[in-house]
Amino acid sequence: xxxxxxxxxxxxxxxxxxxxxxxxxxxxxxxxxxxxxxxxxxxxxxxxxxxxxxxxxxxxxxxxxxxxxxxxxxxxxxxxxxxxxxxxxxxxxxxxxxxxxxxxxxxxxxxxxxxxxxxxxxxxxxxxxxxxxxxxxxxxxxxxxxxxxxxxxxxxxxxxxxxxxxxxxxxxxxxxxxxxxxxxxxxxxxxxxxxxxxxxxxxxxxxxxxxxxxxxxxxxxxxxx
Amino acid sequence: xxxxxxxxxxxxxxxxxxxxxxxxxxxxxxxxxxxxxxxxxxxxxxxxxxxxxxxxxxxxxxxxxxxxxxxxxxxxxxxxxxxxxxxxxxxxxxxxxxxxxxxxxxxxxxxxxxxxxxxxxxxxxxxxxxxxxxxxxxxxxxxxxxxxxxxxxxxxxxxxxxxxxxxxxxxxxxxxxxxxxxxxxxxxxxxxxxxxxxxxxxxxxxxxxxxxxxxxxxxxxxxxx
Numbered sequence: 001x002x003x004x005x006x007x008x009x010x011x012x013x014x015x016x017x018x019x020x021x022x023x024x025x026x027x028x029x030x031x032x033x034x035x036x037x038x039x040x041x042x043x044x045x046x047x048x049x050x051x052x053x054x055x056x057x058x059x060x061x062x063x064x065x066x067x068x069x070x071x072x073x074x075x076x077x078x079x080x081x082x083x084x085x086x087x088x089x090x091x092x093x094x095x096x097x098x099x100x101x102x103x104x105x106x107x108x109x110x111x112x113x114x115x116x117x118x119x120x121x122x123x124x125x126x127x128x129x130x131x132x133x134x135x136x137x138x139x140x141x142x143x144x145x146x147x148x149x150x151x152x153x154x155x156x157x158x159x160x161x162x163x164x165x166x167x168x169x170x171x172x173x174x175x176x177x178x179x180x181x182x183x184x185x186x187x188x189x190x191x192x193x194x195x196x197x198x199x200x201x202x203x204x205x206x207x208x209x210x211x212x213x214x215x216x217x218x219x220x221x222x223x224x225x
Numbered sequence: 226x227x228x229x230x231x232x233x234x235x236x237x238x239x240x241x242x243x244x245x246x247x248x249x250x251x252x253x254x255x256x257x258x259x260x261x262x263x264x265x266x267x268x269x270x271x272x273x274x275x276x277x278x279x280x281x282x283x284x285x286x287x288x289x290x291x292x293x294x295x296x297x298x299x300x301x302x303x304x305x306x307x308x309x310x311x312x313x314x315x316x317x318x319x320x321x322x323x324x325x326x327x328x329x330x331x332x333x334x335x336x337x338x339x340x341x342x343x344x345x346x347x348x349x350x351x352x353x354x355x356x357x358x359x360x361x362x363x364x365x366x367x368x369x370x371x372x373x374x375x376x377x378x379x380x381x382x383x384x385x386x387x388x389x390x391x392x393x394x395x396x397x398x399x400x401x402x403x404x405x406x407x408x409x410x411x412x413x414x415x416x417x418x419x420x421x422x423x424x425x426x427x428x429x430x431x432x433x434x435x436x437x438x439x440x441x442x443x444x445x446x447x448x449x450x
Binding site: 012035037038039040041042043044045046047048049051052053055068082083084085086088090092094095096097098099100101104106107110112128129132135136139140142143144145146150154156171172173175179180181185186187189190191192193195196197198199200201203204205206208209210214215216219222224 | 236237262263264265266267269270271272273274275276278280301307308309310311313315317318320321323325327329331333335336337340353354360361364365367368369370371375381397398404405406407408410411412414415416417418419420421422423424425426427428429430431432434435438439440441444447449
């Protein structure tokens with residue numbers, strides 16, 4: 001069962017900083033990944049790191065990434081170099097009584113590994129389906145599927161979720177005892193959390209869309225997790 | 226003047242994919258950086274990339290990053306290894322008439338370089354001030370400043386904005402001609418943009434805060450760019 005399966009930390013996926021924020025449930029990993037639209041893919045190019053925002057989708061314990069065959073970062077990942085893929089949600093600004101204890105509430109998943117270029121046509125379509133559905137649920141069946149030329153122009157990578165970590169911070173600031181007011185005294189410094197969330201606005205129809213084209217449920221009902 | 230200064234692309238900061246989306250104004254770079262709360266810092270550890278969310282602040286053409294002296298990524302950056310720091314804002318989901326042309330509207334700044342560990346006490350305080358103010362405007366003057374022990378536990382890194390690129394996508398989907406309806410015909414597939422934005426919720430006072438502590442203007446009036 002997903003909710004009892006645990007992440008098995010390796011050396012580099014062991015959370016050292018803020019270890020109390022580390023989660024070891026696979027369900028936490030899946031939830032953080034499933035709630036995102038874009039992650040950050042890091043590769044090494046000529047000895048230096050490069051990190052770019054990248055779309056993705058999850059199918060079981062496989063993460064699918066895609067991009068143009070012309071993208072250098074995708075090519076580096078496709079060539080079998082090590083990659084790191086991180087998805088972060090910012091949930092709040094944590095105001096503390098000291099500058100030092102200011103923080104953010106967040107959920108963050110980090111996946112380490114080596115990507116596999118998906119060559120099998122069926123798996124490539126599956127990868128593109130989960131990628132499309134992650135970004136725009138319902139769009140895979142509602143829109144034209146990729147044709148041969150589009151498939152050839154797209155690299156789909158599969159990244160196993162074997163080596164991954166999750167960190168989640170929630171709750172109020174962790175102020176020092178010395179910064180708290182004495183019992184019964186007023187507190188000169190407000191402390192607490194300003195929650196943040198991502199919301200959808202009013203859909204903007206393509207100017208090329210004929211007037212009166214109805215808004216489909218897959219767009220009208222869209223909510224973010 | 227900021228708004229006419231241009232970015233001078235190097236080999237690795239030249240935008241190749243989607244070059245029409247590249248911006249070359251320093252003002253665009255500053256605007257994308259200034260609108261963010263957290264970026265993604267990538268370093269190379271044991272030959273593999275590691276990318277983690279990181280707070281930052283900008284002062285002129287210098288980006289300040291900070292973290293615990295115990296964080297391996299910060300230590301790798303402080304040791305003079307190459308880094309990449311990326312700030313991404315998601316502005317919308319782009320629904321197209323084909324799966325292939327689905328996209329996102331976004332603003333993204335990518336900075337390449339080598340970080341310098343800030344040793345000068347005055348500059349270290351400046352770095353922490355701009356970091357605090359980026360996350361929580363007004364908090365630097367309203368809260369207790371870092372003491373000697375806190376300063377010793379914190380690494381502040383300076384990253385020059387010399388080598389950076391900005392990409393911005395706005396507007397409707399770029400559908401193929403073949404997927405558009407004939408003039409006067411209905412369109413079976415809705416296309417357009419679902420805007421996304423980050424909003425602040427109701428502030429949550431620290432449970433340790435005495436009842437009736439007023440909400441300061443720096444929190445009550447907080448808006449995100």
